[in-house]
Amino acid sequence: MRIGIIGCGAIANIIISNITSEDSGIDVVYFFDSDIERAENLAELANGIAVLDFKDMLNDVDLVLECASPDSVKTYAPTILEHGCDMIIMSIGAFMDKEFYMKALKIAKDNNARIHLPSGAVVGLDGIKAVANFNLEEVNLVTRKSPKSLGKDINTEEVLFEGKASDAVKKFPFNINVAATISLACNQDINVKIIVDPKVDRNVHEITVRGDFGEFKTTTMNYPCSTNPKTSMLAALSAIKLLKSFNETISVGM
Numbered sequence: 001m002r003i004g005i006i007g008c009g010a011i012a013n014i015i016i017s018n019i020t021s022e023d024s025g026i027d028v029v030y031f032f033d034s035d036i037e038r039a040e041n042l043a044e045l046a047n048g049i050a051v052l053d054f055k056d057m058l059n060d061v062d063l064v065l066e067c068a069s070p071d072s073v074k075t076y077a078p079t080i081l082e083h084g085c086d087m088i089i090m091s092i093g094a095f096m097d098k099e100f101y102m103k104a105l106k107i108a109k110d111n112n113a114r115i116h117l118p119s120g121a122v123v124g125l126d127g128i129k130a131v132a133n134f135n136l137e138e139v140n141l142v143t144r145k146s147p148k149s150l151g152k153d154i155n156t157e158e159v160l161f162e163g164k165a166s167d168a169v170k171k172f173p174f175n176i177n178v179a180a181t182i183s184l185a186c187n188q189d190i191n192v193k194i195i196v197d198p199k200v201d202r203n204v205h206e207i208t209v210r211g212d213f214g215e216f217k218t219t220t221m222n223y224p225c226s227t228n229p230k231t232s233m234l235a236a237l238s239a240i241k242l243l244k245s246f247n248e249t250i251s252v253g254m
Ligand SMILES: NC(=O)C1=CN([C@@H]2O[C@H](COP(=O)(O)OP(=O)(O)OC[C@H]3O[C@@H](n4cnc5c(N)ncnc54)[C@H](OP(=O)(O)O)[C@@H]3O)[C@@H](O)[C@H]2O)C=CC1
Pocket: 006, 007, 008, 009, 010, 011, 012, 032, 033, 034, 035, 038, 067, 068, 069, 070, 071, 072, 075, 090, 091, 092, 118, 119, 120, 121, 122, 173, 174, 175, 177, 178, 181, 227, 228, 230, 231, 232, 235
């Protein structure tokens, strides 16, 4: 499978450093970034090709992996899907815009393309998907990050946001894509609290789900990426696992 990457930052660098075509059947060939130097550096590392225009990769890839920004999804995904290329999208917050979601869905269906949204920086999506249609009374996400991760200069704990996921992704587009992933998995605009906490050095996501099935809670205490503290390492690792799973005969879990 031939892949092109859009966005050559923290997630892309972890993916390239941890995936080989021998163990995955994946060839990451093209690299695009608004900063061409970043695309060139990563292309050099991966023995690939940096492109000045994302369209230059579309005739030669099976799948485009977006790890750039929610705006980039809205700008590039329609053209990519029209080409019949599959996509993995990390900036999942873009899909909380219902109109855009429906548009992307239609283009993908019309062009026989698939859109994959990895579990990213949280655990528990398997369970959330399983119980989604069984009368959920409560789905909550509490995210706790350091001032560095949230770009704040404060030394006391503070609730920065309390509300719905659809608002959270607008106010914190680079910190709370996981709220969109959970919302899409259970088909609800979930409740989100974002806390800046000087006592933590992890990106912590606590999910609580309650309904007819019972209740579960998951806590993910992520190490942030060294080059981008907003982003957890697990986000990149989940994309790597998803890429490798395309080549599996037996798949375990969801
Ligand atoms: N689903 C999940 O669980 C998670 C999702 N994410 C999301 O994944 C995305 C990538 O994260 P990460 O690798 O840490 O981000 P980085 O900021 O480290 O890298 C993103 C790169 O993409 C570039 N870029 C941004 N917008 C565009 C655009 N429109 N066209 C071309 N290049 C662009 C950036 O350039 P510049 O810096 O100049 O903007 C930067 O070089 C982010 O949107 C992030 O919020 C992150 C963590 C978890």
